[in-house]
Amino acid sequence: MSKRRCAEGYRGLCMSSRGKSDKPFALVDQGALLLQRLRAENKISDDSLLRIDYRPEAENAPFVFDAATGVLHKKGCAGLKKDSRSAQYAVWTITKQDLSLACRKCKPMPKPEQTRPHNELTDIVFGVMSMLDQFSAVLGQRGKEFRVTDRGKAMERTFGSLLNNLDKNGNQGYAAAIKTLQTAIDSVNMYNEKLQPTKRKPAASRKKRKNNEGR
Amino acid sequence: MNTIPWKPSPAIEKEIDKLINDLRRVVQQESDPLIAEYCPMLHQPDTMEYRKLVELTTKMTIVGRACCEVAGFPFDERRRSLSILYGVCCFLADSFIDDYGEAVAQDYLNRFEILLTRGWFEVKSDREKLFYIALSRMTMLRDIMDPMLRQAIFALYEAQRRDVMLRLNAITFQSLPRSKQLAMLKPCARDRGGHTIMVLIRLVAPHLSLDKHHAVYLAGALFMYIDDHGDCWADRRSGRVTYMNQVADPTLQLRTLFDTTISLLRTRIKPGHGRDLMSGFLHRYFTTRLEKHEQEKVRGGLSWAVYE
Numbered sequence: 041m042s043k044r045r046c047a048e049g050y051r052g053l054c055m056s057s058r059g060k061s062d063k064p065f066a067l068v069d070q071g072a073l074l075l076q077r078l079r080a081e082n083k084i085s086d087d088s089l090l091r092i093d094y095r096p097e098a099e100n101a102p103f104v105f106d107a108a109t110g111v112l113h114k115k116g117c118a119g120l121k122k123d124s125r126s127a128q129y130a131v132w133t134i135t136k137q138d139l140s141l142a143c144r145k146c147k148p149m150p151k152p153e154q155t156r157p158h159n160e161l162t163d164i165v166f167g168v169m170s171m172l173d174q175f176s177a178v179l180g181q182r183g184k185e186f187r188v189t190d191r192g193k194a195m196e197r198t199f200g201s202l203l204n205n206l207d208k209n210g211n212q213g214y215a216a217a218i219k220t221l222q223t224a225i226d227s228v229n230m231y232n233e234k235l236q237p238t239k240r241k242p243a244a245s246r247k248k249r250k251n252n253e254g255r
Numbered sequence: 256m257n258t259i260p261w262k263p264s265p266a267i268e269k270e271i272d273k274l275i276n277d278l279r280r281v282v283q284q285e286s287d288p289l290i291a292e293y294c295p296m297l298h299q300p301d302t303m304e305y306r307k308l309v310e311l312t313t314k315m316t317i318v319g320r321a322c323c324e325v326a327g328f329p330f331d332e333r334r335r336s337l338s339i340l341y342g343v344c345c346f347l348a349d350s351f352i353d354d355y356g357e358a359v360a361q362d363y364l365n366r367f368e369i370l371l372t373r374g375w376f377e378v379k380s381d382r383e384k385l386f387y388i389a390l391s392r393m394t395m396l397r398d399i400m401d402p403m404l405r406q407a408i409f410a411l412y413e414a415q416r417r418d419v420m421l422r423l424n425a426i427t428f429q430s431l432p433r434s435k436q437l438a439m440l441k442p443c444a445r446d447r448g449g450h451t452i453m454v455l456i457r458l459v460a461p462h463l464s465l466d467k468h469h470a471v472y473l474a475g476a477l478f479m480y481i482d483d484h485g486d487c488w489a490d491r492r493s494g495r496v497t498y499m500n501q502v503a504d505p506t507l508q509l510r511t512l513f514d515t516t517i518s519l520l521r522t523r524i525k526p527g528h529g530r531d532l533m534s535g536f537l538h539r540y541f542t543t544r545l546e547k548h549e550q551e552k553v554r555g556g557l558s559w560a561v562y563e
Binding site: 069130135 | 384
């Protein structure tokens with residue numbers, strides 16, 4: 041893509057004097073509002089959508105930066121001031137440059153091994169799955185309605201002919217892609233199983249537990 | 256007027272004049288379509304409220320540019336858009352908290368907390384629609400999941416909530432000793448201004464080093480003290496208690512805060528155009544708000560202040 045096209049493409053994403061014709065942003069705007077409306081009308085699950093609040097993660101960070109005093113502490117340092125608690129930020133990694141801010145009591149040092157947990161591929165897959173799960177009712181209904189429209193029918197025909205017209209190599213590639221996807225889904229399922237706090241008990245033990253609870 | 260120890264150079268003064276005019280025009284060009292589409296009631300260029308929105312957003316854009324330059328990044332179109340969107344959000348959030356009474360402020364804070372903790376926001380008016388759209392557009396232009404940015408946004412929310420709670424519990428608050436009242440009010444203003452600029456800096460220059468964060472945080476706090484001094488008489492009339500309208504000699508106190516903050520900025524941040532722009536604009540803000548304070552002392556809390 042040329043520089044000029046890049047710039048124009050970008051301009052489409054920020055606010056411009058073109059206003060209503062700013063299609064990319066208009067779509068995002070409508071999508072964002074629709075999401076909130078669907079939730080308000082109880083058409084989608086009320087589960088958490090996105091959490092900005094970082095307090096649960098901040099608990100595990102090894103350093104604290106006091107923005108009001110400009111001092112960097114180890115977590116739990118006695119030198120952390122109470123009256124600037126509301127100005128303190130959890131910090132995961134520090135550099136040598138930050139040592140000029142180090143608290144003289146706790147003397148924080150860079151720890152290369154302790155870094156902020158990053159998103160893994162599985163987190164992203166789970167993210168996509170959670171979105172599909174949360175919006176499955178709406179998506180399913182939309183899919184059913186769309187399928188019977190002219191555009192939906194045309195698309196169905198296109199998909200069908202696309203699959204039929206795949207040559208031998210294409211078919212092999214398609215099969216390999218499906219297999220890879222299946223392996224990924226199996227891995228995610230296995231991962232999910234391992235993360236479950238309790239596994240479903242056999243019928244006999246469930247019955248036994250029920251009897252115990254009844255006592 | 257008394258002499259001010261530090262003054263920007265005439266060249267910076269001249270540049271700030273030009274920048275204010277240029278950016279004010281850009282702010283209007285970029286935000287007008289958004290405002291007209293989602294909150295037409297606010298899109299009336301002759302009204303005081305619209306002019307306030309433009310002035311506050313212009314301020315945010317100038318500060319955003321100074322922060323970018325301090326961090327060594329160009330103030331490109333994306334960063335300018337982020338500053339403008341954030342300015343619009345700040346104007347609207349301040350109005351929800353300050354302009355429609357305690358019940359509206361409390362209701363907005365409750366719903367905003369749900370937005371920050373779960374992602375859901377019940378849009379109740381066109382103003383809130385504009386606020387929500389500006390927020391969602393910001394998430395398109397910057398990784399909103401940056402840990403420091405997430406902490407700054409939530410800390411700003413908590414500072415706003417503390418401010419509102421002080422107003423809601425005015426009777427209990429007034430029964431406290433004066434020294435304790437001031438000890439509560441000062442960090443409240445510091446955090447509202449400090450976290451406001453922390454959010455801005457994480458939006459436009461997320462890789463700024465920690466040592467600069469401290470100086471910028473205190474610059475943000477100074478903006479809030481200056482704001483509160485400018486609004487002193489209007490706040491007193493509406494029964495709003497702030498550090499700057501309670502302290503014994505507010506002008507002297509503000510001068511001291513200005514001197515210490517400028518001194519810190521000039522120690523912690525390397526010499527350069529970004530630092531000169533930040534210090535110069537703080538000076539402009541300081542002097543124009545001192546004048547506003549004096550004018551309102553006579554006129555009674557209704558004068559209009561821009562940056563010239």
